[in-house]
Amino acid sequence: MLVIKDLHAKIDDKEILRGINLEIKPGEVHAIMGPNGSGKSTLSSVLAGNEKFEVNEGSVSFNGKDLLDLAPEDRAREGLFLSFQYPVEIPGVSMVNFMRTAVNEHRKYREEEPYSASEFLKLMREKKKLVEIDSNLTNRSVNEGFSGGEKKKNEIFQMAMLEPKLAILDETDSGLDIDALRVVANGVNKLKSPERSTIVITHYQRLLDHIVPDYVHVLYKGRIVKSAGKELALELEEKGYDWIKKEFED
Ligand code: ADP
Numbered sequence: 001m002l003v004i005k006d007l008h009a010k011i012d013d014k015e016i017l018r019g020i021n022l023e024i025k026p027g028e029v030h031a032i033m034g035p036n037g038s039g040k041s042t043l044s045s046v047l048a049g050n051e052k053f054e055v056n057e058g059s060v061s062f063n064g065k066d067l068l069d070l071a072p073e074d075r076a077r078e079g080l081f082l083s084f085q086y087p088v089e090i091p092g093v094s095m096v097n098f099m100r101t102a103v104n105e106h107r108k109y110r111e112e113e114p115y116s117a118s119e120f121l122k123l124m125r126e127k128k129k130l131v132e133i134d135s136n137l138t139n140r141s142v143n144e145g146f147s148g149g150e151k152k153k154n155e156i157f158q159m160a161m162l163e164p165k166l167a168i169l170d171e172t173d174s175g176l177d178i179d180a181l182r183v184v185a186n187g188v189n190k191l192k193s194p195e196r197s198t199i200v201i202t203h204y205q206r207l208l209d210h211i212v213p214d215y216v217h218v219l220y221k222g223r224i225v226k227s228a229g230k231e232l233a234l235e236l237e238e239k240g241y242d243w244i245k246k247e248f249e250d
């Protein structure tokens with residue numbers, strides 16, 4: 001589904017990604033961990049098509065297409081979903097209208113008929129129930145005045161509505177209380193399917209208690225320096241990153 005080969009990216013001539021290799025198959029959950037400033041958010045931004053970053057080497061294939069060749073909105077329409085570490089607020093645009101436009105644009109891209117208002121509302125009700133989102137959140141402006149937890153829950157709702165093939169959740173757990181964490185994790189788990197893959201970027205083992213990864217990778221100084229199964233997250237929680245840094249420097 002996703003094959004990243006020797007990906008290098010820079011900003012203002014500063015190289016941040018320095019040769020990322022990663023392969024994700026349908027249905028897999030991969031966790032990416034690593035110290036602050038390692039390049040985790042940069043990797044998600046580059047995959048999403050953020051033009052601040054310049055890709056100067058390497059390739060990314062997504063469903064057999066050259067991802068780097070696609071405009072950001074086409075990446076989304078191809079089924080890439082990125083949950084931002086800091087979600088934006090869009091005053092004056094209600095969640096309902098925002099989501100209806102997004103969902104119908106995706107359908108148009110797949111040459112499917114747009115949903116009518118009633119079909120859309122039905123879908124929205126189903127998905128809200130699935131991810132346990134309060135009904136009044138969707139009547140408000142996108143993220144405006146939402147608490148940290150509400151923004152994150154809202155992102156999971158957006159993900160449920162768009163049914164992406166690959167979802168990248170960048171620190172979706174930061175600032176969440178235990179309850180919101182559970183809602184987010186449950187939402188992700190309920191959306192799991194043999195065709196859908198997830199990349200979870202996180203600092204904390206606690207999220208991975210709920211969203212159990214097939215693989216855990218450590219990103220350090222712009223490279224994946226270690227990959228293993230879910231036990232690696234426990235080991236990192238216990239021992240921190242110093243041993244990995246030392247292994248890498250050696
Ligand atoms: P992580 O998500 O792993 O904490 P980031 O990808 O946010 O790391 O950052 C990796 C490095 O890239 C850091 O040194 C950071 O300062 C730098 N960086 C990220 N975004 C920018 C930017 N817009 N301008 C300059 N440097 C940036």
Ligand code: MG
Binds near residue numbers: 036037041
């Ligand atoms: Mg960071």
Ligand code: MG
Binds near residue numbers: 041085
């Ligand atoms: Mg980050």
